[in-house]
Each structure stands twice: as C-alpha cells, then as structure tokens.
Amino acid sequence: MSYITKPKFQYPGLETNDVGLSRRDYEGTLTTLCGGCGHDSISAAIIQAAAEMSLEPHKVAKISGIGCSSKIPSYFLSKAHGFNSVHGRMPSVATGANIANKDLHYVGISGDGDSASIGLGQFCHIVRRRINMLYIVANNGTYGLTKGQLSATADLGSKTKTGEESLYDNIDMANLAIELGASFVARSFSGDKQQLIPLLQAGLTHKGFAFIDIISPCVTFNNTDSSTHGYKNTWENYIALSQVDFVPMRKEITTKYEAGKEKEITLHDGSVIHLHKTGNNYDPYDKENAQHHINQHKKEGKIATGLLYINQSTSDLHELQDTVDKPFNRLTNHDLCPGSEVLDDINETFS
Amino acid sequence: MKPTDIADPNYFHKVVDCQWACPAHTPVPEYIRLIAEKRYSDAYMINWHSNVFPGILGRTCDRPCEPACRRGRVEEEPVAICRLKRVAADYKSDIKDRIPSVPKKKNGKHIALIGAGPASLAVARDLLPLGYEITLFEKDALSGGAMRTQIPRFRLPSEVLEEELHYILDMGVNCRFGEEITSMKAILKEDYDAIFVGTGAPLGKHLDLPGYDTAKANIHTGIEWLASVAFEHIDKIGKNVIVLGGGNTAMDCCRTSKRLGGKDVTVVVRSGFDEMKASPWEIEDAMNEDIPVVNFHVPKRYVIENGKLAGMEFEKVKKEYDENGRRLLIPTGEDPVIIPCEDVLCAIGQDNSFPWIERDLGIEFDKWELPILDKTTFQSTNEKIFFGGDAALGPDNIITAVAHGHDAALSIHLLCNNEDLAVRPNPLTTLDSQKMGIHQWSYDNDISNDIRYAVPHAEKEQTLNDLNMEVELGFDEELAFNETMRCFNCDVQTVFTDQLCIECDACVDICPTDCITFTENAEEPELRENLLAPAQNLEQDIYVSDVLKTGRIMAKGEDLCLHCGLCAERCPTSAWDMKKYLFNTAKAADACQS
Numbered sequence: 001m002s003y004i005t006k007p008k009f010q011y012p013g014l015e016t017n018d019v020g021l022s023r024r025d026y027e028g029t030l031t032t033l034c035g036g037c038g039h040d041s042i043s044a045a046i047i048q049a050a051a052e053m054s055l056e057p058h059k060v061a062k063i064s065g066i067g068c069s070s071k072i073p074s075y076f077l078s079k080a081h082g083f084n085s086v087h088g089r090m091p092s093v094a095t096g097a098n099i100a101n102k103d104l105h106y107v108g109i110s111g112d113g114d115s116a117s118i119g120l121g122q123f124c125h126i127v128r129r130r131i132n133m134l135y136i137v138a139n140n141g142t143y144g145l146t147k148g149q150l151s152a153t154a155d156l157g158s159k160t161k162t163g164e165e166s167l168y169d170n171i172d173m174a175n176l177a178i179e180l181g182a183s184f185v186a187r188s189f190s191g192d193k194q195q196l197i198p199l200l201q202a203g204l205t206h207k208g209f210a211f212i213d214i215i216s217p218c219v220t221f222n223n224t225d226s227s228t229h230g231y232k233n234t235w236e237n238y239i240a241l242s243q244v245d246f247v248p249m250r251k252e253i254t255t256k257y258e259a260g261k262e263k264e265i266t267l268h269d270g271s272v273i274h275l276h277k278t279g280n281n282y283d284p285y286d287k288e289n290a291q292h293h294i295n296q297h298k299k300e301g302k303i304a305t306g307l308l309y310i311n312q313s314t315s316d317l318h319e320l321q322d323t324v325d326k327p328f329n330r331l332t333n334h335d336l337c338p339g340s341e342v343l344d345d346i347n348e349t350f351s
Numbered sequence: 352m353k354p355t356d357i358a359d360p361n362y363f364h365k366v367v368d369c370q371w372a373c374p375a376h377t378p379v380p381e382y383i384r385l386i387a388e389k390r391y392s393d394a395y396m397i398n399w400h401s402n403v404f405p406g407i408l409g410r411t412c413d414r415p416c417e418p419a420c421r422r423g424r425v426e427e428e429p430v431a432i433c434r435l436k437r438v439a440a441d442y443k444s445d446i447k448d449r450i451p452s453v454p455k456k457k458n459g460k461h462i463a464l465i466g467a468g469p470a471s472l473a474v475a476r477d478l479l480p481l482g483y484e485i486t487l488f489e490k491d492a493l494s495g496g497a498m499r500t501q502i503p504r505f506r507l508p509s510e511v512l513e514e515e516l517h518y519i520l521d522m523g524v525n526c527r528f529g530e531e532i533t534s535m536k537a538i539l540k541e542d543y544d545a546i547f548v549g550t551g552a553p554l555g556k557h558l559d560l561p562g563y564d565t566a567k568a569n570i571h572t573g574i575e576w577l578a579s580v581a582f583e584h585i586d587k588i589g590k591n592v593i594v595l596g597g598g599n600t601a602m603d604c605c606r607t608s609k610r611l612g613g614k615d616v617t618v619v620v621r622s623g624f625d626e627m628k629a630s631p632w633e634i635e636d637a638m639n640e641d642i643p644v645v646n647f648h649v650p651k652r653y654v655i656e657n658g659k660l661a662g663m664e665f666e667k668v669k670k671e672y673d674e675n676g677r678r679l680l681i682p683t684g685e686d687p688v689i690i691p692c693e694d695v696l697c698a699i700g701q702d703n704s705f706p707w708i709e710r711d712l713g714i715e716f717d718k719w720e721l722p723i724l725d726k727t728t729f730q731s732t733n734e735k736i737f738f739g740g741d742a743a744l745g746p747d748n749i750i751t752a753v754a755h756g757h758d759a760a761l762s763i764h765l766l767c768n769n770e771d772l773a774v775r776p777n778p779l780t781t782l783d784s785q786k787m788g789i790h791q792w793s794y795d796n797d798i799s800n801d802i803r804y805a806v807p808h809a810e811k812e813q814t815l816n817d818l819n820m821e822v823e824l825g826f827d828e829e830l831a832f833n834e835t836m837r838c839f840n841c842d843v844q845t846v847f848t849d850q851l852c853i854e855c856d857a858c859v860d861i862c863p864t865d866c867i868t869f870t871e872n873a874e875e876p877e878l879r880e881n882l883l884a885p886a887q888n889l890e891q892d893i894y895v896s897d898v899l900k901t902g903r904i905m906a907k908g909e910d911l912c913l914h915c916g917l918c919a920e921r922c923p924t925s926a927w928d929m930k931k932y933l934f935n936t937a938k939a940a941d942a943c944q945s
Binding site: 002003004005006007008009010011012013014024031034035036037038040041043044190191193217219220223231232235 | 424425426790791796797798800853854855856857859860861863864865884885887900901911913915917920921922923924
C-alpha cells in the first residue's frame with residue numbers, strides 16, 4: 001500500500017456535474033490493494049460512472065462481504081452510506097437495507113469467494129427475491145486474501161501461481177444469475193472501462209436486480225499465462241457481444257447511430273441503453289439465447305461480455321410485497337400505530 | 352506519434368520547467384531538496400556552479416523559473432524558488448575550501464575581460480581553474496557592474512555582494528580597476544589570446560521634451576543616478592519626485608528616492624499597469640512603500656517656474672487596438688495633468704554603447720549598434736573577441752549575463768585549444784531510479800498543499816530611513832522548510848518501459864491529474880485531444896510509448912504531472928519507475944579533455 005495520500009491537486013479542466021461535483025469528489029480513501037489489482041479499476045469505473053450520472057453520494061449505499069473485493073467500497077464514494085458485512089452475507093444486509101429504504105441506490109460488491117462459495121446460498125436468494133440493486137462480483141478466480149487458492153469460478157484446467165490445476169468446472173455467475181431470474185445480467189472486464197462504465201450506469205439505473213460479473217485479475221496470485229482470469233488471457237479472449245452506450249435521462253442524445261446497426265433499450269426513468277451490434281445479431285431479451293452464447297463462447301475458450309440479458313417487465317420485491325413507500329426511519333408513530341379506529345375498520349372487514 | 356526519445360537530453364530537461372526556464376539551467380529541484388535536508392552549503396554549491404552568484408541572485412534575480420513552475424499550473428502560486436536560493440546562501444557554512452583550486456602553473460593563455468560585471472566574472476570563474484591568466488578591466492574603482500551600481504543596497508547588502516565577488520577575485524584575477532578603456536585597438540595591442548566584452552548597456556535614455564534644457568540639472572537618467580547613489584556621490588533628492596518608466600530600474604529609483612528625502616514620489620507610466628515591465632514583486636514592494644503608480648499618462652513637457660523645474664505635464668490616454676491587433680495609446684481628450692516635482696528620474700530604457708570600439712578591427716555591428724555575434728558561441732566577427740551579458744544582446748538580467756559568461760568561457764577554451772567552437776560538449780546527465788522499497792522513494796513524494804509562504808520584511812518605518820538596510824529578512828529555517836515541501840520534484844521523472852506493461856490501468860486510476868491514457872495511436876494534435884485530460888498546453892510535450900500488447904499506446908501529458916510517483920507505486924511490474932534526472936550544462940572545464 002502507498003503511504004501517502006493522493007494529492008488534492010487535480011486537472012484544472014475537470015468538469016463538474018449537475019450536482020456540482022467533480023469526478024475527484026466521488027473518490028474514497030487511497031486503495032490498500034496490490035498495485036495492478038483489477039478491483040481498483042472497478043472502483044475507478046464506479047467513480048466515473050457515478051460522476052457522469054450526477055448521483056448524489058448520500059443517496060447511494062455500498063454493501064460488501066469479506067475478501068479483497070469487499071474492501072473496495074472504501075475506495076469510492078466516501079460520502080455514501082456503507083456496510084461491510086460478514087463473509088458471504090452481503091445479500092442479507094442488502095435485502096434488509098433495501099426493504100427499510102427503497103429510495104437509495106444499492107451497490108453490492110462481492111467477490112467470487114464471497115458470492116460463489118461461502119455466500120452462494122445467499123446469492124441465489126437475493127437474485128430470486130429481485131432486490132432492486134446493482135450486484136457486482138469482482139471475479140478473479142482465486143482467493144487472493146488467503147494467498148491464491150483456486151476459487152469456485154476458476155475454470156477447469158486453470159492453474160494457480162504455484163501450478164495447482166483446477167479439477168472442477170467453474171460456476172458461471174452470469175449464467176447462474178440468468179437462471180435464477182435476474183432481470184439485468186452483464187459481464188465485463190476491469191481493464192475495459194469503455195465497456196464497463198456504461199454497463200455500470202445501466203445497472204445502476206435498471207429497476208430490479210442487476211448483476212455484473214467483472215473479470216478482475218488478481219495481479220499477485222492469479223495473473224500467470226495459464227490462468228484464465230489473468231490480464232493476458234482476458235485481453236486475448238474476451239468478446240463483446242455488443243457495444244454498449246448509456247445515455248442518462250437528463251442528457252440529450254448527441255451521438256449519431258447508423259440505422260439498423262443499433263438497438264435502443266429505454267429504461268424505466270427514460271435513460272437509454274444503445275446496443276451496437278457487432279455482427280452476431282445478439283438479442284439480449286432472449287434468456288435461452290443468452291445462456292447458449294455464454295456456453296458456446298466458453299467452449300471455444302472465449303469470454304462473452306457485454307449486456308447478456310435484460311428483462312424490463314419483472315417486478316421487484318417492493319412491488320411484489322406491496323411495501324410502504326416511506327423509508328422506515330421516516331415512519332412516524334402514527335404510521336406504525338394508526339389507532340383503534342383503523343383497527344376497528346380492519347376488524348370490520350372480517351365481520 | 353512516434354515513441355518519445357527519452358535519450359534526447361532535452362526531453363526530460365524540458366519537464367523540469369524551472370531548470371529549463373533558467374538561462375543558466377540551475378538544477379533547481381535538486382538544491383531545494385538539499386535545503387529541506389538543511390544541507391545549505393551543498394545547495395549553495397550547486398547554485399554557485401550554475402549561476403555563480405547565489406546570494407545575489409537569491410535577492411535580485413528576475414526569476415524566469417517561477418512563472419515556469421508547474422505548481423503555478425495546478426494552483427495559484429509557484430514555489431518561491433528565488434528566495435529559497437537566498438536561504439542556501441544565508442545559512443551555508445564557510446565554503447571557501449569548496450571553491451575550485453587554481454593551478455599555480457598557468458597554461459600560457461592570457462584573456463582580457465572588459466567590464467567587471469556578472470558576465471565577465473562568470474568567464475573568469477570558469478577559466479581560472481583551467482590555468483588561464485585573466486586580466487579584468489573596470490572603469491569604476493570596484494567590481495560588480497550593474498549588481499553594484501543598479502541594485503540598491505536595501506535590496507542587496509554590501510557584504511553579500513562583496514562576498515560573492517571575492518570568491519572569484521580571490522582566485523587570482525589581475526584587476527585593472529578605475530581604468531576606462533577608450534580604445535579596443537589599444538587592448539588588442541596588449542596581445543591577449545582572447546578578449547571578452549561585458550560592458551553592459553551603460554547608456555540611459557533621455558526624454559527630450561519642451562523645458563528640458565532649462566530643467567536639465569534636475570532631470571536624471573535612472574541608471575546613472577542609481578550608480579551615483581551606489582558610489583555615494585548623491586545622497587539627497589527633492590521632496591517631490593517623478594519617476595518615469597515602468598521597469599525594474601524605475602522601481603529601484605522610486606524606492607531609493609524615498610530613502611534620500613523624497614516624500615511624494617510618483618511613478619508615472621505611459622501604458623497600463625499590466626503592461627509594466629517591472630517584476631510584479633518589485634512593483635508590489637514599491638507600492639508597499641506608499642509609492643503610487645500612475646498609468647496611461649504620457650509625458651508632454653517639463654513645467655518650469657522661476658527658471659527651475661516645478662513639475663511635469665502629462666496627457667491622459669487610453670488603450671485601444673487597431674485592426675492588426677496592435678496596442679495603441681489614444682488621448683482621452685481630458686485636460687492635461689500636471690504633477691509637481693523638484694526632480695525627475697528618467698528610467699525609460701537603456702542602450703548599448705560602444706564608442707570605444709574602432710570600426711576597422713573586424714568587429715561588425717548591426718543597425719542597432721549591437722555586435723554581430725554567433726548566438727551559441729558569443730564570438731564576434733573577430734574570432735578573438737567575444738561579447739556577453741547586456742553588451743551582447745541588449746539589456747536583460749543578471750542570470751542571462753551569467754549564462755552568456757559560461758558559454759563564452761567555453762568558446763574561449765575551445766578557441767585556445769584550436770577546437771571547433773560550434774561543436775559544444777554534451778550536457779552532463781544522469782537518470783537514476785529513486786526506488787528504495789515497494790512504496791518508498793529516496794525523495795519526498797508527499798507534496799505539501801500549503802500556499803506560497805511570504806518572505807518576512809523589516810519594519811517599513813526603519814527601512815525607509817536607512818538606505819542600506821535590507822528590506823527583506825529572508826525565510827527563517829522553518830519557513831524555508833515549509834516552502835521546500837511545495838516543490839513537486841519535477842526532476843524525478845516518470846520513466847515508462849513498455850515491454851513490462853500489462854495494461855492493468857493501475858497508473859491511470861491513481862493519477863491525481865489524469866495524465867496517463869492508454870489509447871489508439873494518432874497524430875499528435877488528435878492524440879492530445881484524446882487524452883483523459885486533454886493536453887492543450889502545447890508548450891508541454893506528451894510522452895508516448897511504443898505499441899503495447901493490445902495494440903494501444905501509453906500517452907502521458909507532461910503538463911500537469913505532479914511527480915508524486917503514485918503511478919510507479921501502483922504499477923505491479925515496475926513498468927513505471929521514478930528516476931531522478933540530473934542535468935548540468937557543459938562548461939569550459941568539461942571540454943577539451945581528450
């Protein structure tokens with residue numbers, strides 16, 4: 001880790017956004033991860049995404065579990081709410097927080113150990129319960145914090161730094177999320193911010209459970225040439241099924257697109273995702289097709305990335321449960337205990 | 352763009368903005384670090400080798416380094432480089448044993464230096480240790496040139512001046528002071544191996560307006576008047592004084608007047624405040640002594656009453672631009688303004704003057720009566736005769752004169768060794784990693800956010816009553832240390848090795864000023880725009896790597912780099928390293944060694 005704090009001096013031309021903040025205002029403390037860790041690029045991408053969207057930091061809640069990945073909420077949006085929870089239990093805390101206050105943007109940060117091993121059960125249920133949040137898995141295929149054992153997302157045959165080979169097939173988190181009913185599923189690579197930032201913005205805007213599996217190389221323990229989660233393999237083998245542009249609701253669309261070459265997806269708040277087709281006619285609305293593409297690419301040693309699947313017609317937990325709109329901390333005594341007259345009215349319905 | 356050639360000695364030199372801007376290319380960050388370590392004598396010697404007069408320049412330099420300072424591009428004020436130089440001089444210990452020794456056995460070459468100002472003294476300093484015999488001519492009885500005659504003692508105390516002059520004179524110079532040269536032909540007859548002319552620009556400009564002849568006794572030329580004050584020929588002036596001109600000489604004139612009995616001293620300038628040639632800090636110092644500066648007033652005539660100077664009449668003007676963008680001063684049509692005065696000091700410029708150089712000696716002059724010189728070697732059209740300082744290219748400043756002196760000394764050394772003067776030895780450079788541990792550097796990369804520290808001044812009531820009392824007290828050690836911490840260490844370079852890069856973006860993500868971008872290569876104008884922080888300052892280069900594994904290149908804008916080393920701290924493969932680049936211009940001692 002670096003001993004100095006990041007100098008406050010900044011590029012004088014740095015713009016401020018609609019809420020008067022510059023990108024530097026969305027930073028957190030200086031990272032303590034290894035230099036070159038993909039997770040730092042994820043932090044940087046979140047900072048950039050939030051700044052461009054003019055998110056108000058106090059309207060964001062960052063929730064994480066345990067692991068290198070789960071440290072990163074410290075490194076972005078230091079003015080946001082945060083909860084660093086128990087290993088694999090981020091989904092429970094996120095669910096609770098989300099039920100208590102539906103007005104915030106929830107960003108769950110987890111890793112492959114946290115979500116695919118110890119927390120796999122929790123992961124399955126938060127997807128199934130359709131919590132309105134962005135759930136990020138910083139996926140490096142290894143247990144970096146315990147010095148590089150194979151994780152459950154390590155591909156069959158992938159080798160650790162010490163030469164240990166993975167004997168088991170991997171859990172594909174994106175595939176699993178689609179299977180379990182997530183309504184927004186994407187995969188990206190920490191090294192490709194051009195792709196990652198619009199996906200983060202779309203995921204933050206999407207109403208429902210948005211999941212992004214981000215290949216995020218562990219530079220210290222899983223960056224060998226034989227690792228399928230290292231920089232080299234990822235740069236060489238990741239394939240974008242579509243190029244994504246995100247246009248927030250407030251912004252005028254200035255980019256011109258060639259007719260027939262792109263697809264527009266309008267999100268619930270009026271923001272638009274532009275998908276540029278890359279020649280393969282990929283349809284992100286088709287669940288089976290998405291899973292087929294993921295599997296097919298995997299067979300060829302390739303990593304399918306981009307917006308894999310989206311479904312805007314599902315309801316989230318609040319709609320299914322018909323929950324109260326007000327955050328719990330703003331419910332008054334009268335809201336919670338409306339008095340005997342209301343009770344009488346209820347009792348009346350049973351008569 | 353082609354990959355940057357960092358082997359070019361000028362590439363990294365240019366990144367060290369202060370050193371690049373300094374005419375003598377003083378290694379500024381290196382001496383600032385030494386001051387931070389309280390190694391004042393070491394800091395002093397670095398300066399002494401580069402600019403010869405650290406104590407003098409630490410008080411009087413025009414500081415071209417400071418407007419260049421990178422700090423001024425990311426916050427308000429540059430590092431107080433000049434006054435830190437003074438700190439090195441103020442707090443050093445005895446450095447006499449560090450002055451280069453002069454061989455007893457001479458090399459048989461004899462050089463004449465004409466005019467004992469900074470340029471000639473720099474030549475003497477460079478040539479004496481090489482065994483040259485030096486004869487120094489000076490019309491005044493004392494050496495120092497403009498440093499003695501033009502800079503008042505309240506800005507530059509005698510003891511500082513004498514100390515630094517004597518470091519050179521005591522090396523063994525044949526001094527022929529008080530001897531005004533009236534003929535170059537006569538000097539040539541003395542059969543020197545080379546002659547260096549450093550006689551400055553000694554001719555002050557007059558302002559011949561109606562009334563001049565009657566009022567002449569009370570109209571003085573700034574530089575001549577200041578010299579007379581320095582030699583104590585003049586010790587008083589009228590109560591009301593007008594100083595004409597907006598340069599540093601005008602500032603010295605008005606402040607000196609204030610100390611010689613002037614009560615109402617007014618500086619009157621033809622043009623606007625922001626067009627004044629004086630250094631902003633010198634204007635500020637004058638204004639702090641309650642001297643008003645009146646702008647947009649064009650002098651029209653000397654007002655005479657009872658056969659004596661009683662004031663000056665001015666026409667008020669305003670600034671306009673013509674269709675070619677030229678600035679014009681247009682009369683406003685208001686009534687003329689009369690400012691009463693008993694004395695006028697005319698500081699409106701100075702000229703070169705070489706009436707003593709016969710025109711049949713092979714020394715050619717241009718239409719401005721300046722000698723025709725080779726701008727690198729400072730050799731005139733007579734191969735044995737060299738010019739430097741104000742005498743060479745017209746009025747400039749001390750540090751420029753010193754730089755000329757170094758270059759001329761090198762030329763003289765090459766000439767005396769029958770070598771080609773145009774082939775200059777390469778600068779002496781080193782580039783060394785500063786890595787001490789994974790996140791530890793041998794320089795302090797934790798930059799201070801403090802704003803520039805002001806130099807304490809003595810009480811105005813005291814200084815205005817004492818011509819020789821220094822106004823600036825200089826930084827004390829604590830202030831000096833705090834100021835050194837503002838330096839970005841721009842000489843510690845970010846050096847990129849493309850074969851090691853794994854394109855993880857760690858450097859991009861950490862860089863506080865968004866200097867680094869990995870992108871498709873393009874022609875320079877397009878690439879500059881494509882950077883994360885567009886590189887719009889065209890005076891600053893961009894550092895471009897060869898093609899990386901993904902087909903992209905690394906492009907780094909040098910403009911705003913803080914040299915904080917975070918890119919190198921975060922780099923997992925040491926593709927970035929922080930390397931200290933020391934650059935020293937080659938001097939006479941570095942030539943003719945084979």
